[in-house]
Amino acid sequence: MYLNCHTYYSLRFGTFSEVALLQLAQEHHVRQLVLTDINNTSAALNFMRKAPEYGVKPILGIDFRNGVDQCFVGVAQNNEGFQELNTYLSHFLHQHIPIPERAPVFKNAFVVYPFEKVLLNEYDEFLLHEFIGISVRDLRRLPFSRLKNYTDKLVVQQPVTFRNKRDFNAHRLLRAIDNNVLLSKLDDDQVASEEEKMYPIANLAQVFSEYSFILENTQKLLDGCELFFDFSADKKTQNLRHYTGNASEDVALLKKLAEEGLPYRYPEVTQAVKDRMAKELDLIIQMDFVSYFLINWDIVSYAREQGFFYVGRGSGANSVVAYLLRITDVDPMDLDLYFERFINLYRANPPDFDIDFSWRDREHMTQYIFNRFNHVALVGTYVTFKERGVIRELGKVFGLPKEEIDALSAGQTNLKQLDTIAQLVLKYGRLIHGMPNYVSVHASGILISEGPLQQFSATFLPPKGFATVHFDMIAAEDVGLYKFDILAQRGLGKIKDTLGIVQYNQPEKFTFDIHDVKTFFKDPTINNLIKTAQCMGCFYVESPAMRMLLKKLEVDNYLGLVAASSIIRPGVAKSGMMREYILRHRNPGRAEEKGHPVLLSIMPETYGVMVYQEDVIKVAHHFADLDLGEADVLRRGMSGKFRSREEFEKVKDKFRSNCLAKGYAEALIDEVWHQVASFAGYAFAKGHSASYAVESYQSLFLRAYFPLEYMVAVLNNGGGFYSAEFYIHDARMLGATIHPPCVNQSVAANVIYGTHIYLGFMYLRDLEERVMQRIVNERVAQGRFLSLEDFLDRVPIAMEQLSILIRIDAFRFTGINKHELLWKAHFALAKGKRVEHPKLFKPKQPKFQIPKLHTTDLETAFEQWELLGFPLCSPFALLAEPAKNSNGQQHLQAYLNKHIDIYGYLVTVKNTKTHTGKRMHFATLLDCYGEVFDTVLFPPVAAKYSFRGKGIYRFYGKVVSEFGFLSIEVIKMQKQDYVPDPRYADMRAGKKALEDKKKDEERV
The missing domain is CATH 2.40.50.140 (Nucleic acid-binding proteins)
Known part of the structure; x- marks a missing residue:
């Protein structure tokens, strides 16, 4: 009987989850229920998945509104109807335009107009699928309304938004936050009626007992709805099923590509490689993952055509087929990567392929994917109300001063001394803490589906213009949609840019292949950089923590770096096994003394210590006798990405019972479980770690042999772990001469000529981008500037912008002191901003007699500090x-x-x-x-x-x-x-003189 139910995905309106709604229905003996969140479908899939557990027949719909003004409620008769509603809503969310008050003619969805809307707009004709909704509140007015005669169109529309007074209070706070007003100023028309709650079904029937036809109409509508989504373990994938449009052609193409990749990857093909390839292909075909591999191959193939750098990582990097298709550059044969982490017969979801692109290329690649495939959308995610954010929002709602909000948010208050309002902020903050605030975009996930994604959700359009579904990656996997991860990172931009810089700065040395990483692995110069932790600017190995670990482990080879890349992750350190790993690495014999024989036999290369994600699977499988499917449940359950906690708990119990049955001591079981539990969700798959190590070696090669070009690329790609100042310092330590920006040498980014690095205009924080472009464009078109006067004749510029350039010494080529240049500039631009128009004739610049002026090194340092954010001299000189x-x-x-x-x-x-x-x-x-x-x-x-x-x-x-x-x-x-x-010495001297004079006067 409930056709209009809201969850907290009716953003900044609803007050509880979809599971809480089902619990409420169960408590009130409600057997059929329509979820209709306001302009949102985030809860739909999980509502459908969980409903059978509560004995509820789930029905989906959408509450179409403009703000809080309800236009109508759409109720899906079937899956096609839900797709119709989603497609309709998506149109308005994409266009950011109001929803019409009258619904279109849906073929597979009912429409329910609220009683008040029908009266107000004087609707008098209704189509077969259209109805008039009557709430408990509206029922009092029905006998006095013309609508009482529409006996075949009236249905129960009792909205459900609250469970109790507490929910209603939370709702009012959410509405005040949404309207950005004080709670006391919140308009009543922005708040739902407190009567929007669920009654036991018998009570509701009693209220409408005088109008049995309304109950009958409502029941008939509900009975006419039936939706189904497959959430079973053996569900079919909803991803694009056939890359070529045909299953057999997909298989033929995958085999062909793998065969073609053999000579490129393995000039001498061994039988072991052939066997591994055949085994993988058989399983990929059997598991119906062929299209998934081919789509990833398509993406990276296009990237190579465009000259884009990429790194393929994730569990898919454990695959020889992925290596042959050039999805990844990690050789699983070399590293003996664990095949079952990549794929096994128990695995329902495809292996992970995280493909990193340069931060400059990622948007291009995303656009390619949207253009290349028919049904594409980004994965959504939910930004929730966090503790500090809640305090800030509610502080404003309750009218607290900013200073008090700041102190309360930072926790810098004595709770016992808080006034009543501050205590209310904390009290009510608990009501909305953790609720979704708005739907955002997943960091990397893209869905490529067999059919329209509106089958599952409406889509919205974030600022970058890519359609995005309302649900997250967990809901996507629940229904059989597996994301493709397209990520951005600056490390690849650094590598790509360095190659371009080397080509113009040292073209005679550009004789290497950056993808020839196996040569880099054996290079003693590179390995010595790792051992001594001279890795500033290099991907994943430059942080203080990594530098410390590399020295402690004395890493000087590729395999050592692969291990270090995973050991640095939080879980290994948390379990205490990072320290134990280092001890076993540095002290031969300790592994045999401290390690359990079974663990040593499972993980000999890591001294019996769990380092990689697949180690969890190995230990669960070989140590605790779980099958591979159960072992993967264990790994996924600890990652936080797994939905079924019940299934995880069963596997956890079986882990312990199996170990006890094998006769292991309780202390050993506890120790091993502690290792598994503390790091499984944080550790990398070995192939993933190896992918990182490959990129690290590429970065280290460039730093070793082209250090200055590499540091310029690092700076031009936004740096890394440290600020620009320290990369500039490192470049100086590597032999560069650093110059401040110059109008004749610099561009927006940093440039290098030989060993001379000229900082880019981009570091001048107050210099406008259009001014930078004018300078560079004019210099390229008409040649170098000859003087300040020549510059002023050719570049339209305001005095404050010119002042920045002069103060940073960008006109030092003139040989004129910058104080003198500032005087000249003030005289030349005395009337303010220059008129921007083409100059047919050069204006005659007036001559001025300016006294001889001087600049000290100290003044220059402070000028640089102000304009660049750091001085170019040693800070110790200051x-x-x-x-x-x-x-x-x-x-x-x-x-x-x-x-x-x-x-x-x-x-x-x-x-x-x-x-x-x-x-x-x-x-x-x-x-x-x-x-x-x-x-x-x-x-x-x-x-x-x-x-x-x-x-x-x-x-x-x-x-x-x-x-x-x-x-x-x-x-x-x-x-x-x-x-x-x-620069302010005269000011300070004047101030001191005034203070001294005042003291003298006081003494007198």
Whole structure:
């Protein structure tokens, strides 16, 4: 009897989940129910999946509204009707236009107009599929309305939005947030009636007992609806089933491509390769994943045609067929990648292929996929109300001042001392915490389906213009839609750009193949960079944590880097096995002493320690005797991407019972389970880790042999883990001469000529993009600028923009002091902004007599600091008091287990907490020689001292070594002062004179 039910996916309106709605229906003995969220279908698939558990026949519809103004409710008679409703809604969501008040003629959907809307618009004719909805509230007015005579059109339309008063309060808060108004200013017409709740079915029937025909009409409508989605374990995939349009042709094409890839990948084909390929092909065909492979092949083939760099990773990188189709560059034979992680007969979903493109190329590739295939959409995701966001939103709703909101959000308040309003913010914040706030776009997922995606959901159009479904990746997998992951990363942009820079800067040395990674694996120069952690700017190996791990593990080869790429993940560290892995790696014999024989036999190359995702499957299968399907349930259940917790719990119990049956000690079972549980959701598949390591080696090759070109590419691709300042510093340490922007040499990005790097105009934060373009376009068209006057004749520019260029010394080629240039500029542009029009004749520039002016290095440094965000000189040259010592990273070994006094320029700091919740810091700094060193502030010290932004700090602490990695355990720390800005010396002197004069007067 309930045709108009809302969940909290009626965004900023509804108040509870689709599961809570089903629970409510069960409690009220409701056996049929229509889910009709407002202009949204996010909950539809899970509602359909879960309904049978609650004895409810699920029906789907949409509540079509403009804002809160209800136009009509659409109720799907069948799956075709749901597709009709989704297609109709999608049109308006894509076009961002109002929904008409009168519905179109749906072929497979009913339309219910609200009682009030029919009266207001004086509708008097209704089609066969159209009805008039009467709520409990409307029933009081029906006897006095002309509509009482429409006996065959009246149906029960009792909206369900709330369960209780608490929900209604949450609803009012959501409406105030949505309207961005104080709760006290919220208009009544923006709020639903408090009577929008569910009554027991017997009570509802009693209320309408005088109008039995309304009940009969409603029951007939509900009985006329039947929808079905297959959520079973053996469901058919809803992805595009045939790449070529024919199953046998798909199989023939896949086999042909694999055969053609053999000589490229394996110049000497062994029988082992042939056997592995045949085994994989048989399973791929048997599991009906052929089209999935071919679509991925199509995507990467197009990318290669366009000259785009990409990295194929994920569990699919464990596949020889993927390697032969060039979806991935990881050779699973070389790495002995675990076949069953990639695919097994128990696996229902296809293997993961995450394909990374340069951040510049990803949108192009997404557009290609939308153009290439018929039924494509991005996967949705839900942005929920988080704790701090809720406090901020409700703080505004309750009218708290910004300062109080900031303090409350940051948790910087004593809860016992909060006033009534602040306490209300916290109290009601709990009502909406975790609710969806809006539907967004998944970071990478694309759906390519057999039929229109409107079969499953309406779509909306985010700013970049790609249709996006309302549901997330979990709901997609539930119904048999498996996403293709197309990601963006800057590392690939760095590699691609470096190749272009090398071609123009050192063309004679461009004789290498960047894809010849097997040669790189054996290169001692590259491997030494890894061993010494000289990896600044290189993909996945440049962070302080990775640099530390590489040194501790003494990594100097590809396999070591593959392992390190997964060991660095949170789970391995959390389980304590990162430390144990390092100990076993550095101490021969420890693995046999500490490791269990079964675990050592399963994972000999990682010393019996679980490092990769497939290790979970191996341990579950070989150690606990779970079958491969159960083992994969275990892996997926811990990843947080698995829906069926009941199934996971069963497998978890079986893991323990099987181990006990095999006679393992309780302590061993607990230890192994702890390892599995603590890192399974975070660890990489080995093929995934290997893909990362391949890209790392490509980056390291370029850094080793073309370091300056590589650093320019790093900077032009937005840097990486560190800020631009430190990549510029690293380029200088590698032999570059760094120049500030120049109107005759620079472009928007950084450029290199030989060993000279000219910073791009992009670092001048207040310089307009159009000014940059004019400068470059004019210089390309008419040649270099000869003087400031020549520049002013050719480039229309406002005084404030010209001032930026002069102050950064972009006209230093003139040989004229920039103070003099500023005077000239002010005289030349005295009337303000230049008129932008073509100049037939060069205007005659007036001559002015300007006194001789000078600029100091100190002034230049502070000018750069203001305009670029950092000085180009050593920050140590700006100290107010010179450093009391010259200790640096090179001296740490001599101070091992002793105390050291050292100065450092802060590069980055990681603020973290111990397992007891106490704050501590890890900081990386540059010493006075430009070398990097590391410090740690344990909780007692962190309680006394904290980092106060960028700058130079003086440390006193103990030098310690952990597995050969040297760091300083800080005891005391003090931030150092810089010299005063000399540009404002006269101002400070004047202020001091006034203060002195005032004091003198007071004494008199």
